[in-house]
Amino acid sequence: MNRLRLGFLAPAALIIAALILAPMALVACYSFLSRGAYGGVEWIGTLENYARLFDPLYLKILARSAVLAAAAASLCLLLGFPLAWFIARAGPRKHLCLSLVILPFWTSFLVRLYAWMFLLRDTGLINTLLLAAGWIREPLPLLYNDGAVLLGLVYGYLPFTVLPLYATLERLDPSLLEAAADLGAPPLAAFRRVVLPLAAPGMRAGALLVFIPCLGTYLTSDLLGGSKTFLAGNLIQNQFTTARDWPFGSAASLVLMGLTLLVVFVWLRRQGENLL
Amino acid sequence: MAPVLELRQISKDYPGHRALDAVSLEIPRGAFFTLVGPSGCGKTTTLRLIAGFEQPTSGEILLNGVPINHLRPYQRAVSTVFQNYALFPHLTVRGNVEFGLRQRRATDAAARLRRALELVQLAGKESRYPAELSGGERQRVALARSLVIEPEVLLLDEPLSALDPNLRKQMRAELKNLQRRVGITFLLVTHDREEALSLSDRIAVMHQGRIQQIGAPEELYLRPKTRFVADFLGAVNWIQGAGVRPEATRISRRPPDGGLRSLPATVLESLFLGSCVHVRARLPGGDVVTAEVSRYDGDFRPGEAVHICWLPADELRFDGA
Numbered sequence: 001m002n003r004l005r006l007g008f009l010a011p012a013a014l015i016i017a018a019l020i021l022a023p024m025a026l027v028a029c030y031s032f033l034s035r036g037a038y039g040g041v042e043w044i045g046t047l048e049n050y051a052r053l054f055d056p057l058y059l060k061i062l063a064r065s066a067v068l069a070a071a072a073a074s075l076c077l078l079l080g081f082p083l084a085w086f087i088a089r090a091g092p093r094k095h096l097c098l099s100l101v102i103l104p105f106w107t108s109f110l111v112r113l114y115a116w117m118f119l120l121r122d123t124g125l126i127n128t129l130l131l132a133a134g135w136i137r138e139p140l141p142l143l144y145n146d147g148a149v150l151l152g153l154v155y156g157y158l159p160f161t162v163l164p165l166y167a168t169l170e171r172l173d174p175s176l177l178e179a180a181a182d183l184g185a186p187p188l189a190a191f192r193r194v195v196l197p198l199a200a201p202g203m204r205a206g207a208l209l210v211f212i213p214c215l216g217t218y219l220t221s222d223l224l225g226g227s228k229t230f231l232a233g234n235l236i237q238n239q240f241t242t243a244r245d246w247p248f249g250s251a252a253s254l255v256l257m258g259l260t261l262l263v264v265f266v267w268l269r270r271q272g273e274n275l276l
Numbered sequence: 277m278a279p280v281l282e283l284r285q286i287s288k289d290y291p292g293h294r295a296l297d298a299v300s301l302e303i304p305r306g307a308f309f310t311l312v313g314p315s316g317c318g319k320t321t322t323l324r325l326i327a328g329f330e331q332p333t334s335g336e337i338l339l340n341g342v343p344i345n346h347l348r349p350y351q352r353a354v355s356t357v358f359q360n361y362a363l364f365p366h367l368t369v370r371g372n373v374e375f376g377l378r379q380r381r382a383t384d385a386a387a388r389l390r391r392a393l394e395l396v397q398l399a400g401k402e403s404r405y406p407a408e409l410s411g412g413e414r415q416r417v418a419l420a421r422s423l424v425i426e427p428e429v430l431l432l433d434e435p436l437s438a439l440d441p442n443l444r445k446q447m448r449a450e451l452k453n454l455q456r457r458v459g460i461t462f463l464l465v466t467h468d469r470e471e472a473l474s475l476s477d478r479i480a481v482m483h484q485g486r487i488q489q490i491g492a493p494e495e496l497y498l499r500p501k502t503r504f505v506a507d508f509l510g511a512v513n514w515i516q517g518a519g520v521r522p523e524a525t526r527i528s529r530r531p532p533d534g535g536l537r538s539l540p541a542t543v544l545e546s547l548f549l550g551s552c553v554h555v556r557a558r559l560p561g562g563d564v565v566t567a568e569v570s571r572y573d574g575d576f577r578p579g580e581a582v583h584i585c586w587l588p589a590d591e592l593r594f595d596g597a
Contacts, residue, residue, distance in 0.1 A: 173360075175358050175360060176362050176364060178358070178362065179356070179358060180350075180364075180375070181329075181349040181350045182327060182349055182350070182354075183379060183422075184376050184380055184425065186350050189379060194364060194366075198365070
């Protein structure tokens with residue numbers, strides 16, 4: 001029995017070991033070495049890469065990333081909750097609604113971000129229409145700022161909040177709402193005292209599923225934020241490409257990963273959940 | 277005394293069918309009133325209309341003489357014990373029972389909470405969650421949660437149906453006892469005729485969205501106005517157009533004395549049920565009747581020629597039904 005179980009686990013375990021653990025070990029190893037002149041590493045041990053991260057410049061980038069990720073997670077919750085509620089109560093149409101929520105995943109995120117660029121840029125659809133209508137004199141600065149990045153993040157990760165929220169709200173027994181009303185609770189009180197506490201696990205999961213990938217995002221900030229919005233993900237990407245500083249990039253990604261794990265751990269511990 | 281709750285010509289239409297058809301009811305203050313009928317007869321719909329979860333298509337609902345049609349459920353001085361209890365799973369027993377008190381910001385909440393828990397014998401289990409309670413305990417929490425806010429009428433939607441049969445009998449007795457002690461008007465919905473007969477001061481029998489008859493249990497059982505009520509509240513032998521309850525049906529080896537009506541019959545079988553015996557016999561016309569007799573009345577064997585007899589006063593007769 002045990003041998004059989006191991007046999008079934010082996011393929012997945014091998015994939016994880018070869019494709020996740022091994023590269024991570026490599027990155028960890030690089031982070032303690034010195035940079036090579038044209039990329040790569042010199043085999044000279046150092047802690048300099050970690051020390052550099054405490055530079056206020058980098059701390060600021062990290063803080064910005066965290067704030068933006070938290071804002072994206074909050075907005076996703078705010079927008080996703082009514083949507084998930086509607087779908088959970090949509091009766092026989094709920095499967096269609098769910099399909100529509102995950103429909104965007106059928107197209108590459110990159111392509112969808114370019115679509116946003118076409119919409120938002122100075123000569124894009126929105127500005128062209130507004131100009132043509134005579135409502136504005138010159139194009140609105142819709143692209144290449146934090147707002148555009150936030151929009152892209154919320155747009156991209158909204159389904160990740162809707163799905164867990166839907167799962168919890170769908171299980172919520174409608175008679176509990178009737179009971180709350182029956183005991184004298186108007187809709188808002190019933191929402192606060194019954195729906196919110198019961199939906200909390202889904203909200204926590206949904207927020208986390210947005211916060212984590214947003215913290216490390218680089219594509220959205222690169223395309224929609226331009227050079228003005230430089231986030232932790234862009235910093236890391238930059239070290240491996242333009243800056244050719246692999247050891248510093250490795251150290252930065254390890255620290256970002258560590259911080260993410262810490263946030264997840266604290267978040268779940270504080271809420272008394274045992275998701276991990 | 278004016279009724280605490282009154283329904284005037286209440287109808288409720290759903291697409292394609294009429295769930296309630298001009299239902300009128302008066303529920304006396306402090307009564308244990310039961311709506312009984314087969315599933316789909318409209319009894320639960322009636323309860324939901326009173327609670328305010330649904331709106332009647334026409335007609336008026338009055339609480340203490342005041343129309344409450346326009347009031348939302350949270351504005352109505354009635355409370356419901358749901359069929360599945362609908363306890364809040366994230367709240368303890370205390371949290372559930374306190375729910376309505378906190379909504380009302382009751383000043384004597386602590387005392388009322390304690391009284392309610394003692395009333396349903398849940399003192400000491402305040403910090404348990406619904407998932408940690410037995411079926412009977414959950415029901416008591418549901419009762420305490422509604423009783424603690426002192427509703428004008430307590431609405432009970434098949435409260436015993438989720439319990440296993442032994443517990444059901446015990447809770448039935450407790451429910452009756454509880455109602456006497458708190459003095460709150462109970463409006464019970466059930467499909468179980470024994471429950472209805474044993475618990476109620478007054479019963480309304482419903483069928484296909486209409487009220488068939490309203491009255492005290494004995495009255496309905498002994499003098500049903502329609503065939504449906506007679507059949508629904510107990511077994512009936514239909515003999516020559518009249519109904520006779522099995523316990524009023526006697527069986528004898530000799531032709532009976534005066535005052536009894538009788539028909540010759542042939543015994544088909546005797547079923548021993550412990551406290552009594554059911555003797556099934558065939559009448560000359562081919563109809564089969566059941567007589568509920570004591571086992572001291574003798575042993576009737578299949579094929580035996582007997583006389584089925586009954587008192588004319590025990591006949592249930594209906595006009596044109």
